[in-house]
Amino acid sequence: MNFAIVVHGAPYSSEACLSALKFAKAVLASGHSINRVFFYHDGVHTANSLIAPPQDEAPVSEQWQEFGTGNNIELIACIASCLRRGILDETEADRYEKSGSNLAPGFTISGLGQLIDASINADRVVTFGV
Amino acid sequence: MNFAIVVHGAPYSSEACLSALKFAKAVLASGHSINRVFFYHDGVHTANSLIAPPQDEAPVSEQWQEFGTGNNIELIACIASCLRRGILDETEADRYEKSGSNLAPGFTISGLGQLIDASINADRVVTFGV
């Protein structure tokens, strides 16, 4: 069975981002697949490469990167949510003439159509909200 | 009368950041002063220089920068909150070996002691929470 996972919560600020990761790992461990993870609303903060959490807190953002890259799963951050919240890849940084970019490896910035496409094509959609 | 203002909400995600700005402007317009604005919790996202909001939405983060610089008011972003959320000045970016920094002009990253100091020394403390 194929799952789409939607994440609305930022790491640390909300537990949603961590719950979604545990769920995603369990989906694969159960023999199911994930067609896409879509980060929307404050969830796009997960894709910020500049996060430097304390040693005694789980590095949720890094764990998502490893999960996505290691399992070849698309991690999409919504472009409109990213622009409002200051998460930019190099293309967007150039377009808006910003001093640098901060999109973490393993994440891709793309449009809301990716959320709809994932929802339509998955067998199940599960949202982790705030 | 001297006010300390505490902001817990991120621009766009929460209205708190915009309310606090309107309040801060009214404080000065009423002939009072502001000893410090302290950005805590998700409020530190206000200090992200990479935000590129849509044309038809108020650029809250830029408005805070102008307010702070124009009125010579300290805008402090809590360091612990910043590290968890990926807001870094050049010093912290170097310390954590990150590719770049994203602290907007007009903001300073500093410790929680600045919140306590502002609270103790102000006549009134007003928090804009989420």
Added chain:
Amino acid sequence: MSTILFVFSRPPHGSINAQEGLDALLMGSAFTTCSVLFVGDGLMQLVAGQSTDDLGTKNFSLSFGALKDYGVTRIACSKPDLLARGLNKDDFLIEVESLNAAAMQAFIRNHDKVLNF
């Protein structure tokens, strides 16, 4: 093609949830059959006469008038939540069906996917 029910439960303006939910609904309706259900303080998104000029934020409530043009199939709200807020449908800026509990449960059952905002 999967049909999608969008559920809106947040009031407008206090956070961007409502606006980002509406963006998703408009996008969804370009791809497939979509409907929308307003519950809880999400009903407040529909209140007529919203004016954000002084607040300085976007008055996205104006877009609700275009939902039918975008092809959104059914626009409904929770009748118990409407009554609990002392509102009636005349307070709304567009026409909306109000559904009781059983009708809302059927509404959810009759769509393939549910996206909550």
Added chain:
Amino acid sequence: MSTILFVFSRPPHGSINAQEGLDALLMGSAFTTCSVLFVGDGLMQLVAGQSTDDLGTKNFSLSFGALKDYGVTRIACSKPDLLARGLNKDDFLIEVESLNAAAMQAFIRNHDKVLNF
């Protein structure tokens, strides 16, 4: 020197509010006279036996045991909110005064500043 009352109203772990509030209280108690009042689901921060090993987050509830050592003057909770949750003070990991409405109002009045988290 201004005294500060910290008010904690969020449950632990679901968001970082509770943890960042505690950090602020510990910092505050290094500078001036501080007390703390737990209200609403903030009372859940005090529940004994929290174990975050499997969740993988920080078990900051362990720090509550050190509040007195940090010089936090009074540690109190809302009695109505305690009763509403079916809890009693034996469920808590530290000793806490429970205050009725009038006592909570006096508690707020008797501090110079209030910081809410």
Added chain:
Amino acid sequence: MIVHTINKVSALGLCNNLIAEDDKVVLLEDGVYLGLQPLPFLVFAIRFDVDARGLGGLLAAHTESIDYSDFVRLCAEADKVCSWF
């Protein structure tokens, strides 16, 4: 006199026991929805937030609309401000 600010409907449950008879309540952001019903306090609501939500004609009779300069004046007159969110 203490000024209590409330910025969302659910926050009323946190503070209704803590508001004394001579205190004042300022509703802002999503808290202005609380101004639709009568409340047993002296209640003010930020006009910008009321207008943004289309509530101008729906406020309870005793809910007074104010602007930010009134809000600042209330804070200055109060002994302290307590923020509920």
Added chain:
Amino acid sequence: MIVHTINKVSALGLCNNLIAEDDKVVLLEDGVYLGLQPLPFLVFAIRFDVDARGLGGLLAAHTESIDYSDFVRLCAEADKVCSWF
């Protein structure tokens, strides 16, 4: 059968009218506090979240603790998942 997830106490008010008799409810994050009282649904609570909050011994008798693999299985068995937050 629909799986409804609830991740905070206040979200129950949004969905209690929308949960049908044969639906299932999964409590996670701060939603597990709802597991302290009896609820008129088939209720499951994520064990990691229950333990983190010290609620192991406090759950209502009919609230069943589950882990993430059970949560995935419930979602797969359901016709769809509806998330309340």
